[in-house]
Amino acid sequence: MKKIILMGRSECGKTTLRQALKGDKIHYHKTQYINHYDVVIDTPGEYAETNRLGRALALYSYEADVVGLLIGAQEPYSLFPPCVTASSARPVIGIVTQIDHPDANPDRAESWLRLSGCEEVFRVSAYTGEGIWQILEYLREDGDVLPWDQEEAERPRVVLSTK
Template identity: 70%
Template sequence: MKKIILMGRSECGKTTLTQALKGEKIRYHKTQYTNYFDVIIDTPGEYVENRVLGRALALYAYEADVVGLLISSTEDYSLLSPNITCLVNREVIGIVTQIDQPEGNPERAKEWLKLAGCSKIFFVSAATGEGVWEIIDYLKEDSDVLPWEKEVSGV
């Protein structure tokens, strides 16, 4: 499985998406530092919100195969600069989160991610599970056998 680093402002859903991708029960947890899991790196939102700390994200990106930029569909503005994806030499995907929220505007968030430089964009709701499987399928490599596939194939 390709390793992904999740980046976005505070409360955009990075840790919740991490829990959903890992198949865990969703519970609130404030990320205080960069968390490394098997194939997911979860970063604090303050790193995107603070110019000085933001430079660390480019360095952390070297630990991953894919960079995931997250924007919640409920955000009123984007903190991501136009064409920011050129700061890393990794594939960068966009992830619109909280698409199940009635006050959300997923299309606006999608446009902000496109402006930032993302060409591949996913729409997810960690609460309902919508879109989570598409990200897992995208990160899966040919040689990967996921836990639920082991039972079916008998591996």
């Protein structure tokens, strides 16, 4: 799997998305420092919200294969300036989170991510699982076996005779 770094404001769903991508049980956990997991780098929202801490995100992005910019579907504004993806040496994808929120406006969030320069945008709900497999497919590298591949390989084959 390609390694992804998740960036966005506080409470936009970075840690919850990480839990969903890993297949973990969803529970609240405040990220207070940059966490390296095997294929996910989870960052605190304060790093994206604070000018001086934002430099750390630039440095940590070099340890990832893909940068993920997250915006919650119910957010009233975007932290990301127009064309910001041009400053990254890595591919940058947009991720609209919390699409199942009652106040969600995923079209608006997606338009902000596209304005920021994201050509690939995923809409996800960590609670329903919608959009999670698409991100996993995007991060997949040759030889990676994802859970649905394993289930298919273990499924018994039925051969019908024509006799």
